[in-house]
Amino acid sequence: MRKKVSPVPAHIGIIMDGNGRWAQQRGQRRTQGHLEGLKAAKRVVKAASDLGVRYLTLYTFSTENWKRAAEEVGFIMGLVRQYLRGELDFYRENRIRIRHAGDTAGLPPDIAGELRKAAEDTGGFDGMQVILALNYGGRDEIVRAARRLAASGPRAEITEAAISAHLDNPDVPDPDLIIRSAGEFRISNFLLWEGAYAEYLVSPKFWPDWTGEDLERAIEDFRGRNRRFGGTVK
Numbered sequence: 001m002r003k004k005v006s007p008v009p010a011h012i013g014i015i016m017d018g019n020g021r022w023a024q025q026r027g028q029r030r031t032q033g034h035l036e037g038l039k040a041a042k043r044v045v046k047a048a049s050d051l052g053v054r055y056l057t058l059y060t061f062s063t064e065n066w067k068r069a070a071e072e073v074g075f076i077m078g079l080v081r082q083y084l085r086g087e088l089d090f091y092r093e094n095r096i097r098i099r100h101a102g103d104t105a106g107l108p109p110d111i112a113g114e115l116r117k118a119a120e121d122t123g124g125f126d127g128m129q130v131i132l133a134l135n136y137g138g139r140d141e142i143v144r145a146a147r148r149l150a151a152s153g154p155r156a157e158i159t160e161a162a163i164s165a166h167l168d169n170p171d172v173p174d175p176d177l178i179i180r181s182a183g184e185f186r187i188s189n190f191l192l193w194e195g196a197y198a199e200y201l202v203s204p205k206f207w208p209d210w211t212g213e214d215l216e217r218a219i220e221d222f223r224g225r226n227r228r229f230g231g232t233v234k
């Protein structure tokens with residue numbers, strides 16, 4: 001009997017974990033792992049766009065990642081700057097739109113500026129949307145949404161729809177699939193509200209080893225799942 005085939009997930013979120021361990025296994029510095037992690041992100045963005053994914057959220061820097069050594073934080077921010085500045089031709093060719101999720105106010109001003117510029121430069125593209133979760137925490141996003149809702153007026157009704165409407169990117173549909181590389185079964189404060197009914201996939205591979213084929217395999221796995229959203233089996 002043929003399995004019921006669901007389409008390609010419209011929105012995939014990825015927790016790109018294992019950069020540090022990848023480097024340590026090779027006796028290299030953690031920063032080398034992040035450099036290779038950026039290359040993996042580029043491979044996976046291209047593959048997702050080619051496969052017809054509409055939204056790809058990349059967990060690039062969490063609200064908790066500031067606890068890391070200043071050198072590592074500075075290095076990751078440098079990679080983000082490089083990615084935002086250096087990829088314009090690639091975005092243009094692939095009609096990719098860049099967006100941000102997270103607290104802009106807590107970002108270094110130059111990074112916030114680069115994000116704004118990349119979002120403006122690519123805002124008219126109708127291809128896949130890449131959402132960089134930067135200075136992002138799921139709890140923080142819910143708190144900021146609640147504050148915006150409260151500020152919208154004394155009669156603001158507190159409903160699920162109203163909170164959803166005040167998230168960072170309210171027009172972006174909830175993720176269908178959330179992938180975590182490097183083998184750990186944790187959500188680490190990623191898309192807590194939006195991921196309520198996502199399918200989850202944990203891959204043992206460290207993020208720098210990820211390729212487009214790994215994404216294809218993850219999508220194949222997703223297509224075999226039976227999503228019920230709290231209902232019963234059809």
Ligand code: FPP
Pocket residue numbers: 016017018019020021022034035037038041058059060061062065076079080083182
């Ligand atoms: C988690 O691995 C990875 C990060 C905190 C940084 C992710 C950043 C990149 C992949 C580079 C920038 C990407 C873009 C798209 C601009 P870890 O350091 O926690 O690994 P570990 O758990 O093995 O220590």
